[in-house]
Amino acid sequence: GIQVEQSPPDLILQEGANSTLRCNFSDSVNNLQWFHQNPWGQLINLFYIPSGTKQNGRLSATTVATERYSLLYISSSQTTDSGVYFCAVELYQGGSEKLVFGKGTKLTVNP
Amino acid sequence: EPEVTQTPSHQVTQMGQEVILRCVPISNHLYFYWYRQILGQKVEFLVSFYNNEISEKSEIFDDQFSVERPDGSNFTLKIRSTKLEDSAMYFCASSRGSPLHFGNGTRLTVT
Numbered sequence: 001g002i003q004v005e006q007s008p009p010d011l012i013l014q015e016g017a018n019s020t021l022r023c024n025f026s027d028s029v030n031n032l033q034w035f036h037q038n039p040w041g042q043l044i045n046l047f048y049i050p051s052g053t054k055q056n057g058r059l060s061a062t063t064v065a066t067e068r069y070s071l072l073y074i075s076s077s078q079t080t081d082s083g084v085y086f087c088a089v090e091l092y093q094g095g096s097e098k099l100v101f102g103k104g105t106k107l108t109v110n111p
Numbered sequence: 112e113p114e115v116t117q118t119p120s121h122q123v124t125q126m127g128q129e130v131i132l133r134c135v136p137i138s139n140h141l142y143f144y145w146y147r148q149i150l151g152q153k154v155e156f157l158v159s160f161y162n163n164e165i166s167e168k169s170e171i172f173d174d175q176f177s178v179e180r181p182d183g184s185n186f187t188l189k190i191r192s193t194k195l196e197d198s199a200m201y202f203c204a205s206s207r208g209s210p211l212h213f214g215n216g217t218r219l220t221v222t
Contacts, residue, residue, distance in 0.1 A: 041215075048209070086153070088154070096144075099204075103152075103153045
């Protein structure tokens with residue numbers, strides 16, 4: 001099956017720093033989503049980005065489908081950005097879309 | 112914005128008991144999913160459901176699990192005889208194709 005690798009597994013930042021999270025995937029995919037899992041366990045959808053670049057405030061994402069990777073940029077990080085960031089690739093199987101998740105990047109932003 | 116709603120947010124049950132996790136998908140969505148996340152691990156696909164039948168299921172989704180859309184609005188996951196290793200966060204998701212929209216999850220604790 002498809003492999004989804006995220007790096008780094010852990011990242012510790014000081015408030016105000018910038019960071020880049022990476023997601024590599026081993027095969028062609030229909031689409032890609034980035035999620036933030038907050039301390040309460042909720043999955044917050046950040047971006048739906050099959051290709052190109054999108055921006056939402058301090059966050060932006062770029063997917064280069066032909067090279068099978070996506071990047072999530074966090075600028076001017078805040079303590080509330082802490083949590084786990086998941087990349088998930090979308091496959092079409094069995095008549096429906098299915099997401100395959102990476103293991104996540106655990107981000108800790110210190111004040 | 113419409114949301115996927117899951118109840119309860121937290122359920123504690125004894126080993127061997129049956130549990131039913133409930134979800135109300137977004138009203139005009141056609142595809143429904145359950146995912147599971149064991150504490151500290153990645154989010155894993157369990158099952159997808161379309162047109163009142165299972166379209167795909169993972170190896171995790173054995174005979175102890177079943178899904179149902181009993182009344183056109185709710186989507187349920189039943190675990191017949193819970194085991195300790197069923198303790199996890201269970202996420203419901205729905206879509207009209209893509210992207211998938213996730214609920215806030217039900218944390219199941221089996222004691």
